[in-house]
Amino acid sequence: MKIRGIDHVVLTVRDIAATVEFYQRVLGMRHEVFEGQFNALHFGDQKINLHPYRAEYTPHAHTPAPGTGDLCLISEGEIENVIETLRSQRIAIEVGPVDQTGARGRMRSVYLRDPDRNLIEVACYQF
Numbered sequence: 001m002k003i004r005g006i007d008h009v010v011l012t013v014r015d016i017a018a019t020v021e022f023y024q025r026v027l028g029m030r031h032e033v034f035e036g037q038f039n040a041l042h043f044g045d046q047k048i049n050l051h052p053y054r055a056e057y058t059p060h061a062h063t064p065a066p067g068t069g070d071l072c073l074i075s076e077g078e079i080e081n082v083i084e085t086l087r088s089q090r091i092a093i094e095v096g097p098v099d100q101t102g103a104r105g106r107m108r109s110v111y112l113r114d115p116d117r118n119l120i121e122v123a124c125y126q127f
Helices: 015-028 080-088
Strands: 008-013 031-032 037-043 046-052 070-074 093-101 105-113 119-124
Touching: 008 015, 015 031, 015 037, 015 046, 080 093, 080 105, 080 119, 093 119
Parallel strands: 008 046, 070 119
Antiparallel strands: 031 037, 037 046, 093 105, 105 119
16 A cells, blocks of 8 residues: 545534634635535645534544644745735734745744634745
């Protein structure tokens, strides 16, 4: 077996609508309801599936809980554009910009929190 990528991750959230609104407005993701009931946030060739807290879909993580996610998302362009977008949306930057090492090498990152307090890193490789 040779793993070549990540198709999706799952976040357990308290409020699907608030999560969808945040990820669409702030991060530009596209919301989709599939199979008539499941919510996903699409970006690039990946997606984040959303599970409602205390009504998670089977199978699920051993101990699913809101606020336990820690994701790094890659943005096109430069980190200054990311910062400008976050400031225009009045989203607090918790840390950054800082230099980090990602899967492809050096990158610049900022960290923020989504409605469930998951840690979201947005990074750019061009700097």
